[in-house]
Amino acid sequence: MYVGIDVGTSTVKAAAFDAEGRELAVAARPVTLALHGGTVEQDMDEVYGAVVAVLREVTERAPGPVELAGLTGQGDGVWLVDADGRPVRPAASWMDGRAHELVDRWLADGTFETVFRRTGSAMFPGCPGPLLAWLDSYEPKALDEASAAVYCKDMVFQRLTGRPHATTDVSDASMPFLDPRTRAYDNRVVELLGLTHRRGLLAPVSDPVATARTQAAGLPPGTRIANGPYDLPACALGAGVTSPGDGLLIVGTCLASLVATTDLDLTGEPAGLYINTDRPGHWLRAMPAMVGTAALDWVLSTTGVRHDQVDELLAETPPGAHGVGVLPYFAPSGERAPFVEPRLRAELTGVSLESTKADLIRATCEGIGFAARHCLEAAGLTGSLAVCGGGTRSPAWMRLLADVLGRPLRVVEGEVGARGAVLAAAERYGVALDAAAWTEPTAVVEPDAARAAYYADAYDDHLARLAQARRRARS
Template sequence: MKEGILSIDLGTMGVKVTLVSMSGEIQRSAYAEYPIISELPGQAEQDPALWWKGIIDCIKELKSHDACLPKLVNAISICGQMHTHVYLDSEDNPIGPSITWLDQRSSEIIEQWNKDGRADRLFELTWNFPTTTYAAPQICWVKKHRPQVFAKTKSIMIAKDYIKYLLTGNKITDPSDASGTAVFDIRTNKWSPEALDLIGLDGHLLSDVMPSARIMGHITERAGKETGLLEGTPVVNGGSDHSVAELGSGLLGEGEVSCIVGTAGVVAACTSTPVIDPKKRVMCWSYPLEGYWDILGITQTAASSLTWFRNTFDKERSNEVFDEYSSMAEKVSLGSEGLVFLPYLMGERTPLWDSKARGVFFGLTIKHSKAHMVRAIMEGVSFSIKDCMKVVEELGVSFDSVNVMGGGSKSPVWRRIQSDVYGKKVMTLETQDTGSIGNLILALLATKEIRDPLEAAHLIRRVERVDPDPARAEKYDNLFGIYKRIYDRTRSMMAELEAYADE
């Protein structure tokens, strides 16, 4: 293997460690899974010791292929699951499990903040509206329901920052992850003293903030012995997993937009000024590149809608069935012969924020087949993402192309549908591992190998461009209006159906 950087991607379900060459070649990766603890209603916790074990195991696996690995690592660059955090005692040991971003038990805190006005005030102070996903309401839930844990807590760290602490002994976070706490002012890239005071949280519990593309420390002797890496290897401060993946997809400056059609759908736009959405439909978080922000729309179920279809109607089939689905959908005309799908199988986030929203096949007739339903799913998911894109454009971001990633980018017919639905050029990338490329770019900036993010443009290798067909785009635009009206006119009935959900 060639020398390069060691990319660590601390995901929700597992950690991936990758050696990336300085020229952007994904040389070898290792992956380790860890479980989510969900034994009580709303609970979603993890054992942080398993993150560390997973990283050590991955490094051992990489070393088994090349014993010289430690000497090949010029720097370590890390991104990780956002919001998830660890409580540390006076000796910097974790006090029980971490609370992940999936945990819903802070809903009572959010409900109280909405009633007493604190939610609105936090929005004014931070330009982000708090939800159960954010760290601050979860911390307040721990303070209320686990007072013995909170009394022992001397510091609280975001997941990837805790790993950096184990590697370097330094407690540092970055603006992209700090944005996900609900007490960080994205305009100044500083903790908001007033926001902290408003919810009764001591700011000294939180880590200092440093830009993402900086060296935040070096591998300690102890960490070197535990991981097998060389003492003194520099560690890059890094960022949240989605934002670093966006960087690796080509969001190197203003006006760039990426779209992940994965389990969820993510639309991200890079802007040189922070943007507030008064209607609270999309988020704006600090970006790993200094002087830039990330306008973000997240839909709840994207490619996972097609996975649901497979699991329900073709449950004996493996992933090869998706190629068959693509061929089936290609034979169906635009609009699925009058069949429209609303992909709200788990409620919807951006831009509806409606947990009671339901999935819908609207317009079914006796002539419709499995192929029609597959294409309708592809079109409906694309409509949900277009819904986010229209908000991004409304907020002043202009763009004519989108870098597309995830499972929805693998199907040629789905790429064509997306281009026509969005009315944008759709670009696909050589690698799906954009997190590792993003980590490489941050490492190149941190180590002064490059001075400007645009110098990394050659690392973003686009392999296909699909241009929208004007006539088809116009037809889809009309169908998008029908899609919107179906939700508007069934929304109240969706809420009424909630009463029957647990019957």
């Protein structure tokens, strides 16, 4: 039995697989997001407790010897820990917006662009650079007390294994301090962000991931476990996206677009990031938009519609949603891909007394689809496209996405991040697994030619409305 752990933003999951990649059991626990005045924080002890709980549950439901375990989780944010991996303060989430004024300043004075040209990382308020700089100004005592500023899965890994020192991997370290050519921290970037005196907080990078054996915490003591990569590249592995030009769209809380590449292009508009992988010279060009299913969740909650009603409502209104349009930029920290606008907010247009809930739902799904198309084009998609995440549970939304994107979708269902974490662990430990069998798509959704042509024109309208919204956000 192989166990994958995926420490998500709102849900912690563990999945058990057999040697052919079939899911034997899945366990999940929700975790709390504390939102207040633009801050988004999480209790590290709650997150770790959820990890232990799902591991115990999944191993009880699928009893058998655990060959090895792989760990992945949400990226970015700042998780300050002491020498034992215990929290110094609540974790600042990747969704946190408190540092937006710093990003605004760095955008204006050229620091933002300089960092991108050196590292391929377009900073946003919830990434470690701005958050650490904000904490250094407003909560320096927390940084003084910390031994390391790590990422979610790193905190979990240290506590599961009892390792004496925190480490991270090349994927999590990619934003914003890592030089993608040398795979080492760029001290000039640290200096530009005013953090040279905090350089010691950056966790050492285990290239590509660290390995250890677990203590008694949900898995049998002594179980081999590997830390990383974080959830975006783990999902790429779990969906079989490794060949240059192929892409992955993760329709989850974050709408993440990834394209495998061997070309490092640090020109053009600074946006997204290059995620380092376990193979030097191979990257994932990532455009992780801030809001994916979270935008639809907000609209569903506001309109009183259940998730299981989405497919039915999508069938009640035609493409274009009777003129209703949604710019789906709902995150309190604005947008980070395929552009950075910390002050951008969602917009709802074309609504009248004749508009229905179905119109609002379709318009939201279409808006998310247009945002995905924008990200995939910017990331350089030329090959096949896999899709995973919670949104794949809606067949009607998958058909709509295929039409909006104008290309077939390789739908990969199940716990794709946990699956990728296991494949990464197997690679590190030399365990032979059939990656093609583990990443076989569950369905292929073809676009409808007529609807795809309609949405090609509608996408141009979306870009025009977005350009206007970006101008307003800057004024």
